[in-house]
Amino acid sequence: MLHEGGAMTIVKRGGHRPSEDFSKQKLHDSIVAACLSAGTPTGLAEQIGRTVTDAVISWLHTRPEVTSHDLRLTATKHLRTHHPDAAYLYEHHRKIL
């Protein structure tokens, strides 16, 4: 469980895959990966990853269930304030191919 009253369940994109529990580590790693791909040094990427993950967790407090798409949009919004290039990659990685 994430926290008291917070969202636990992430409904996956398209509904083809089963819902899954929210994973803080998974969100953090994906944000760090986007930052590294955008050329950010590892230390700064980790710091941005922690900041954005904390912001997303605060947002999750008010919602019992969210879709993976909403989660991505919210993470992108927070990431954009720290690193616009990484946010661009994070938002568009499914639209490259």
Next chain:
Amino acid sequence: MDIITSLAIVTLAALVHASFQLSVSVLTLLSGHAIGSKKSHRRTVALTGSFVFGAGVMTLLLLSFFALMFSHVFGNNVTSLIWAICCGVLIGVGLAVWVFYYRRERGTTIWIPRSFARHLSNRSKATKDPAEAFSLGLTSVISELLFIIAPLAVSALVIVQLPTEWQLVGIAIYSVISLLALLIVWVAVGSGHSISRIQKWRETNKHFLQFAAGSALVILGAFVYVNQITLALEGIV
């Protein structure tokens, strides 16, 4: 057709091939995931280099296959009808590229079978081994066959008309030039350029690339038609 004209046709066809973006998209994804998963720079360069090498090998194999097939079927006497069909394919694919090449959404998604796109996307995320990156390079060229078949076919048809020693030159020119876009992205990634900047540039200029590729195919079709059919019928060539 003289050697210079033949090689010019092969060069233009190879430039059109180079402007197609599927392999570049896969290379961008592969590089992004390799860097994002904290692989060493050396490992990233090895993975992407293997991918580019795979794409080059498949291009070389496809062009050689088409050339061998055409030389067996038509020999040195390619009739006007065959040239006319080839021109039709070039112009048809050129118009199709204008209309269909990119999907009508943000990003750089291309009109290829979604099963191919899913496979390439999933494997480019998971690839850890240069041998698998090499096979992804092979697959990415096959996945784009629908679009590259026109420049490949006309190049093969032109190459089999050349003297034997120039045939190898023609194949080498096509293979190297068709890899230019991939080589540029590979060098950019290897020299530390940001994947997001590369992808942003691709997205910003995608309509120009689409228009340029389609136009070049139409122009190539018209040029071959005039050179091989109109002038031949008039007895000039």
